[in-house]
Structure formats: C-alpha cells, structure tokens
Amino acid sequence: MASGRPARRTCGVAQRTAGLAREVLERAKRRKVSWPEPVEEDSERLNAAFASIVEFMSRTTKECEKYYSYVPASRCQENEIKHICRYHSRHAAENLLQTLEQGGRKTSKDLYIEVSPGTYSVTATSEDMVKDTHVVDVNAGQSIDLTFSI
Numbered sequence: 001m002a003s004g005r006p007a008r009r010t011c012g013v014a015q016r017t018a019g020l021a022r023e024v025l026e027r028a029k030r031r032k033v034s035w036p037e038p039v040e041e042d043s044e045r046l047n048a049a050f051a052s053i054v055e056f057m058s059r060t061t062k063e064c065e066k067y068y069s070y071v072p073a074s075r076c077q078e079n080e081i082k083h084i085c086r087y088h089s090r091h092a093a094e095n096l097l098q099t100l101e102q103g104g105r106k107t108s109k110d111l112y113i114e115v116s117p118g119t120y121s122v123t124a125t126s127e128d129m130v131k132d133t134h135v136v137d138v139n140a141g142q143s144i145d146l147t148f149s150i
Contacts, residue, residue, distance in 0.1 A: 065092060072127035073099035117142075126150040 065088055068080070073096050076084070081100070085093040117140045123133040132148040 061087070064088070068092070068096075075128050076100075122146060124148040124150060 068076075068084055068088070069092075071080075076096070081096065084096050115138055117138055119135065119137045121133060121135050123131055125131050130150045132150045134146050134148070136144050136146065138144060
C-alpha cells in the first residue's frame, strides 16, 4: 500500500494551494480601490489635447524628413543615422544606408558642353557643398576633359 501515500500527499498539496488562493482572493477583494468615473468633459479635453499632440508630431516629422533629405549622407553623424533609421520611414532609412554603403558619394556625371574659344572658370560642388574649380583655355575645335576631385 505504499502506492496510496503519494496520492494523499498530492491531494493535500492541491487543497493547501486552493486554500491559499482563496485567501489571496479575499484579501484582494478587501483592498479593492474604487476609481471615480471619468467625466465626459474631461474625456473630450483629453482627446483634444492628444489630437493636437498628434498633429504637432506629424508636422515635426515632415519638417525633420525634409531637413534630412537635404543633408548629404556623408555628413550625418552616428546619432543622426540612428534617428533616421528609428523614427523615419523604412524608405528613408534604406536610401540613407545604401548611400553610406556606396561611400557617401553619388556616381560621377558626364557633361558635354560646346563653347566658343576663350578662357573659362568651371566649378563643381559636391553634395556636402565642397567646391572644386578649374580654369581652362579652350581653342577652336579643342575638346577638354575635366575631372573634379570632390
């Protein structure tokens, strides 16, 4: 009859657990807090306040996205990159990361311009506003290739 003892012990543990659970429930009922019912007027004011916050955040987000659309990726600091990835659209974050992977510079652009013979000053400006200028003297029928180091 040794097999009957574990069953009694399990039954006793279950009864003790059930009793403790009832005691906790009774204590919780005695400590019940009655919260005041919200007033309709308070609810309307709260909704209006949150609506104005949502509108403000929407405008702020648009201005922030506009700002970062003009800042070259190569000039963004680490905290700005984290900001864009966390708070802006997935598209904006992907564009930024892709630009950074490409070395922060856009690919070169080839331009073909016909000019009359003479001396010209040609300036190119990079995304991060770095300027490079070449002065060239063009003769009739001459073709000149310029490479800017920006």
